[in-house]
Amino acid sequence: QVQVEESGPGLVKPSETLSLICTVTGVSISNGQWCWVRQPPGKGLEWIGFLYDSGNTNYNPSVRSRVTTLVDVSTNFFTLKLSSVTAADTAIYYCARLLFGIRGLGLDVWGHGIAVTVSS
């Protein structure tokens, strides 16, 4: 059974870098496509981006200049780094598996989410 789980600090200071890890179990991370989604308090879902082919990336233009993602095949996790954070980056951050055929199909495995607050 494929599972993913987010981990990282729940509080980040403004202007600093948010760093999260998504640990994948039940499948090799090189055998899938993986993504990050966030949800500000009381609001909808925002697509951050996804990783494919164990290293290629595709990001939402809204965060592209500030985001970095990496895949560690040896330990089966991938990361999210978001720099220069502001209060607008306060959200629940989810990692998920992206089903992909000819085109994207949907996100079939989600983590529980991790709440990150940006505050001094």
Add this chain to the structure above:
Amino acid sequence: QLTQSPSSLSASVGDRVIITCRASQGIANSLAWYQQEPGKAPKLLIYSVSTLQHGVPSRFSGSGSGTEFTLTISSLQPGDSATYFCQQLGSSPYTFGQGTKLEIK
């Protein structure tokens, strides 16, 4: 851009419920629907417009083409109270609709 309607609705157990998702441009029928209960992660219900994800009850169905899509719950059950989101995966970024909050009367 995806626009869902209605943004909220209230219905009774046994009702047929329809939620609409409109895309601002064609999305190659790459549309998914999710259910999110309060405090939980979203759950994939339907992908590729009308394919039911494993384990999802058959009272959920999806249809549509081009730029207009619908999620139908044929007979509403008490556990269906949740927020429903559509997502387009036809072109990056894979954006979500703003959500439809469904309450049981």
